[in-house]
Structures are given as C-alpha cells and as structure tokens.
Amino acid sequence: MSTIRRAFATSPAVRHDNPLGLPARRPAPQIPRRGGPIQKRPLPYVRKVLAVASGKGGVGKSTVAVNLALSLAMQAHAATGAPARVGILDLDIFGPSVPKLMGLDAAPEPRLTQSGAIVPLTNHGLPCMSMGLLLPREANADTAVVWRGLMVQKAVQQLLFDIDWREPPQEGGAELDVLVLDLPPGTGDVPLTLGQLVNVDGAVIVSTPQDVALSDVRKGVTMFQKISVPITGLLLNQSHFLCPSCATPHHLFGSPERFHATAASMGVPVLGALPLVPAVSEASDGGAPFVLAGTSTNTEKAGVEWRETMAAVAKSVWRFLGR
Numbered sequence: 001m002s003t004i005r006r007a008f009a010t011s012p013a014v015r016h017d018n019p020l021g022l023p024a025r026r027p028a029p030q031i032p033r034r035g036g037p038i039q040k041r042p043l044p045y046v047r048k049v050l051a052v053a054s055g056k057g058g059v060g061k062s063t064v065a066v067n068l069a070l071s072l073a074m075q076a077h078a079a080t081g082a083p084a085r086v087g088i089l090d091l092d093i094f095g096p097s098v099p100k101l102m103g104l105d106a107a108p109e110p111r112l113t114q115s116g117a118i119v120p121l122t123n124h125g126l127p128c129m130s131m132g133l134l135l136p137r138e139a140n141a142d143t144a145v146v147w148r149g150l151m152v153q154k155a156v157q158q159l160l161f162d163i164d165w166r167e168p169p170q171e172g173g174a175e176l177d178v179l180v181l182d183l184p185p186g187t188g189d190v191p192l193t194l195g196q197l198v199n200v201d202g203a204v205i206v207s208t209p210q211d212v213a214l215s216d217v218r219k220g221v222t223m224f225q226k227i228s229v230p231i232t233g234l235l236l237n238q239s240h241f242l243c244p245s246c247a248t249p250h251h252l253f254g255s256p257e258r259f260h261a262t263a264a265s266m267g268v269p270v271l272g273a274l275p276l277v278p279a280v281s282e283a284s285d286g287g288a289p290f291v292l293a294g295t296s297t298n299t300e301k302a303g304v305e306w307r308e309t310m311a312a313v314a315k316s317v318w319r320f321l322g323r
Ligand SMILES: Nc1ncnc2c1ncn2[C@@H]1O[C@H](COP(=O)(O)OP(=O)(O)OP(=O)(O)O)[C@@H](O)[C@H]1O
Pocket: 054, 056, 057, 058, 059, 060, 061, 062, 063, 064, 092, 095, 097, 183, 184, 185, 237, 238, 274, 275, 276, 277, 278, 279, 280, 281, 282, 284, 285
C-alpha cells in the first residue's frame, strides 16, 4: 500500500481542494450553499460520533477527549459482552494535541489503503488520526499550519471522510462503535463544517468554573443546538483541588455553583466534575493518558476521584449513545 503524501508537500496534488494530498477518490460531501439542502452523512466505518468541545480554549478538551475515548474503550456491549471499538479524531487543525497526548509524536507516516483512504495510527490500543500525524517530521520542524478558511474546511472534510477506521482496514474489518472528536475551541469553521456534513450523535462540552469560561459554555451549547447536535452533557474540569495534607476541596477557580446554575438554566445535564490533578498533566505530557495509570501506582485521593469520575462519565456517554 502506498504512503500518504505529507500535507504541505510542494506537490501539485496538495491544492486547496485536496489539502492532505490524497489520491483521487469519491468526493466528500460539499458544504451546502446558502438555502441549499443539508447533506448530512454518516462517517464511513463509524457507528456513533461524539464531539468533545468547549467555547473557550485551554479548558482541558483534548485531555478529556483522549481519556474519555480510552474509558469508552473499556465499556462492553450489554448483549454480547464484546469490548467497545473506539477511535479518536483530532479536528484541531491549527493546534493538534492528540499525537503528543497519545505518545505518537514520533510515529511514522500513516499509510494509505489501496483505495486511497488514510489508515489511523494506533497506540495504547486506540486508533488515532490528527493533522499533527500528517505534518512533516524533520528535525526541529515546528511546522505551523498557515491555511485560510476554505483549505481548513477541506482538510476537515478529508479527515472526516477519508479515514478507514476498520480493523483490519479491509472488507469485513471491524467498524468503530464510537469515534471521539477532539474539536478546536470556540464556535468557528470546524464545528460548523462538522455539524453541516456529519450526523453527530452527541456533544460533551468541557468548561472550567470561571465566569469567563461559563459565558462561552452558553455559546457552545447554543451553537450545537443550532446545528442539531444533541448535547450529551457538560463536564466541569479543574473543578477543585485536593491537597494531600487536608481533606477540604479548594475551589481555586471559583465555586462550582455557578457552573451548575448555568447547566440548569440551559436544561443540560452535568456529567461530572474532575479535580485538578498534577499527575493528569504529567501523564499527558508523557504520552500515556492518566486513565491508563494503574490504580496501584496512583492511590492519591485526587487521582482516584479523577479516574472514578472519568469512568462514570464514560458510562453515561455509552448509555447516551445507546451502545
Ligand atoms: N483536570 C486536570 N488536572 C490537571 N491538569 C489538567 C487537567 N485538565 C487539563 N489539564 C492540563 O491543562 C492543559 C490544557 O489542557 P488541554 O490541552 O487538554 O486543553 P484544550 O481545551 O484541549 O486546549 P485547546 O483549546 O488549546 O485545544 C494541559 O497542560 C493539561 O495537561
């Protein structure tokens, strides 16, 4: 099977209508013109699509997305007991985090199937795809994506429709039960493109407790409602800090009351409240998400609370998706 032509290669194959330089295949659905019919499509080889989003940047979406994907992969089908097949797609074109969080930042170039679809890269048992896996990896290449809107929209379309998530990636390969999407912050082009083209089955909106983040939560909820994406629930991140020497939760970024009041006023459920845990950040930086850290090596009470909350969130999401 051939390998993918790196995005940003100088090849004429990399044009505004084919930013990832993929071989010609059937076209992705087009963004509908104003007033035109909306052509939402299911994603190939994916049964349910879950978006992880936030109105504000830096609130922990990517951290939640990878840990939630791995926690969903620990769920089992009620009828058969078969383990869930879950993947993660990073739709943050300008600031992809999934390669680093999943320990794939030095991974080899993804390959292509015979029909020209990209094969995801797998680490910790989780198939992953990200713009960051398609950028050139020369030494010291801090490559930045410098694309305008149309190019970004096309790249998002290719990432959505040109990945073969089956295992193995061929006729009869197992499809994904759930694809988790790590979205960029805000209500810009990417969530809109997604909402217009894809049947998204649920959205988890992550926020921190500060007022400035909460006003963006309202915008995020409104945007998903406008594009008819069901809101699975809100997730409060960095809700409190449990220091090892006392038993009182410290609300470093303000009381969670305002967050709960915001959720209630919008009629959306709260899925959980994750504490601020330095080990979560360290695990992310080390490329092995925190939910993978063995319980025996992580007995600190904040870490235990974080893991238990994430497991409960995964259960609620699994139920919401009807799996
Ligand atoms: N509960 C937590 N405890 C400790 N650190 C956390 C927690 N949640 C997130 N972090 C840290 O906060 C930083 C930002 O997290 P992350 O990159 O997941 O945010 P993001 O919302 O995806 O950002 P962006 O909007 O830039 O995509 C990271 O260093 C991450 O490790």
